[in-house]
Amino acid sequence: MKKFIYTAISFAPAIGLAQEADLSGIERLIDQLGGIINSLLPVLFALALVYFFWGLVKYIKGAGDPKAAAEGKSIMIYGVIALAVMVTIYGLIAWLQSTLGIEGSTVTIPTVPGL
Numbered sequence: 001m002k003k004f005i006y007t008a009i010s011f012a013p014a015i016g017l018a019q020e021a022d023l024s025g026i027e028r029l030i031d032q033l034g035g036i037i038n039s040l041l042p043v044l045f046a047l048a049l050v051y052f053f054w055g056l057v058k059y060i061k062g063a064g065d066p067k068a069a070a071e072g073k074s075i076m077i078y079g080v081i082a083l084a085v086m087v088t089i090y091g092l093i094a095w096l097q098s099t100l101g102i103e104g105s106t107v108t109i110p111t112v113p114g115l
Contacts, residue, residue, distance in 0.1 A: 045086060052079025 055075025062068025097103070 041086075041090070045083070048079055048082040048086060052076055052083065055079055 052075075055072045055078070057072070058075060059069055059072030062072055
């Protein structure tokens with residue numbers, strides 16, 4: 001516990017002076033990362049859908065062989081799980097943005113008034 005307190009006290013000046021730091025570079029970095037992620041989302045959805053259909057094809061082709069059919073079924077299940085997780089996360093983020101009143105990918109860094 002003492003180590004934590006000493007560490008917190010040693011960083012107090014840096015935290016206190018953080019208000020005066022130029023954070024425009026961090027804001028640009030966050031905006032660029034958000035743009036990259038927004039560009040990759042449709043590709044990830046498409047890959048998960050293609051993975052599901054690949055499992056469907058393997059399942060149909062392996063109809064006579066129980067081992068091949070089970071492998072195709074497994075691939076389809078993982079594809080559906082991937083799609084469900086991505087849609088759920090996307091919906092959760094959209095819901096949080098609408099609930100908190102956040103529009104787009106703009107991030108406002110909090111400031112302390114009067115400093």
